[in-house]
Amino acid sequence: MQRLLVLLGVSLGLGGPAAQAADEPKIGFLVKQAEEPWFQDEWKFAEQAAREKGFKLIKIGVPSGSEVLTAIDNLGAQQAQGFIICVPDVKLGSAVVAKAGQNKLKLMTVDDRLVDGAGKPIESVPHMGISAQKIGELVGKTIAEEIGKRGWKLEEVGAIRVSYDQLPTAKERTDGAIASLTRAGFPGANILNAPQAKTDTEAAFNAAGIAMTKNPKFKYWVAFGLNDEAVLGAVRAAEGRGVKAGQIIGVGIGGSKSALNEFAKPMVTGFFGTVLISPKRHGYETAMNMYEWIKSGKEPEKLILTAGSLMTRDNAAAVRKEMGVE
Numbered sequence: 001m002q003r004l005l006v007l008l009g010v011s012l013g014l015g016g017p018a019a020q021a022a023d024e025p026k027i028g029f030l031v032k033q034a035e036e037p038w039f040q041d042e043w044k045f046a047e048q049a050a051r052e053k054g055f056k057l058i059k060i061g062v063p064s065g066s067e068v069l070t071a072i073d074n075l076g077a078q079q080a081q082g083f084i085i086c087v088p089d090v091k092l093g094s095a096v097v098a099k100a101g102q103n104k105l106k107l108m109t110v111d112d113r114l115v116d117g118a119g120k121p122i123e124s125v126p127h128m129g130i131s132a133q134k135i136g137e138l139v140g141k142t143i144a145e146e147i148g149k150r151g152w153k154l155e156e157v158g159a160i161r162v163s164y165d166q167l168p169t170a171k172e173r174t175d176g177a178i179a180s181l182t183r184a185g186f187p188g189a190n191i192l193n194a195p196q197a198k199t200d201t202e203a204a205f206n207a208a209g210i211a212m213t214k215n216p217k218f219k220y221w222v223a224f225g226l227n228d229e230a231v232l233g234a235v236r237a238a239e240g241r242g243v244k245a246g247q248i249i250g251v252g253i254g255g256s257k258s259a260l261n262e263f264a265k266p267m268v269t270g271f272f273g274t275v276l277i278s279p280k281r282h283g284y285e286t287a288m289n290m291y292e293w294i295k296s297g298k299e300p301e302k303l304i305l306t307a308g309s310l311m312t313r314d315n316a317a318a319v320r321k322e323m324g325v326e
């Protein structure tokens with residue numbers, strides 16, 4: 001009889017896994033470039049949080065402003081309770097805050113911080129980003145040291161700064177790199193600005209190609225930008241112009257699959273290293289914080305800036321392990 005009642009209960013949706021699923025929290029995780037390995041990793045670690053806590057993670061790629069706004073309405077329609085977002089354009093800030101409010105969704109940002117109409121960060125929205133200036137400084141310091149080790153004459157070195165200045169975290173990263181290079185005596189006039197139209201490898205490849213063509217006098221090259229894709233674009237552009245791996249030093253930021261694929265190539269390339277940042281903190285921890293906010297009303301810290309560690313071909317496995325991102 002008891003067995004029969006249990007069966008009955010399940011079929012009527014009283015208790016059991018079906019009922020649990022109906023009231024499990026729903027959390028959105030929206031990213032600007034779903035094809036980029038960094039964002040894939042963020043999603044992967046957010047999924048880990050979802051499995052541990054038993055909430056449903058709704059992952060949506062939002063490459064444009066209109067897709068962002070549609071996705072937020074969709075989350076509202078699915079009765080999600082909150083979402084984490086890396087927007088395709090930080091100037092969408094006020095619109096995102098308003099849409100989240102209309103749909104009664106809690107809002108957190110990751111990687112790229114929203115700005116208001118005056119370009120000021122929207123401090124009321126909890127944010128997790130990287131310590132951009134410091135990480136950029138580590139990029140610049142690594143490049144300067146490697147130039148020294150190779151014994152290059154500074155006047156023969158051109159530096160490609162793949163830039164995306166409309167995004168504050170991107171500008172802080174490249175400003176940090178320039179600060180370290182300058183401190184090491186690198187001539188400012190040899191730093192070439194290569195603005196990219198989008199934050200992917202293709203756009204960086206095009207931007208770096210133009211800068212190199214305009215400046216044929218350099219014998220050696222170094223390259224930096226906001227992420228690994230930016231630096232890979234510059235390295236590929238250099239290779240296309242016959243620059244040998246030993247004549248270019250590219251140092252990225254990220255350390256996801258884009259960098260690992262490069263390190264796995266049998267021949268060393270011009271992609272010398274990267275500053276590994278943590279998709280685990282940015283994916284797992286943001287999702288956990290959102291879950292706690294929904295469950296117990298505990299609002300996340302307003303601003304968390306995460307650190308990075310230098311990773312090269314030689315120490316990749318160890319550094320990744322140390323940061324807990326295996």
Ligand code: FCA
Pocket residue numbers: 036038086111112130169199226227228253254277
């Ligand atoms: C930005 C970049 C990404 C990644 C992230 C931490 O969103 O576009 O590639 O570096 O910051």
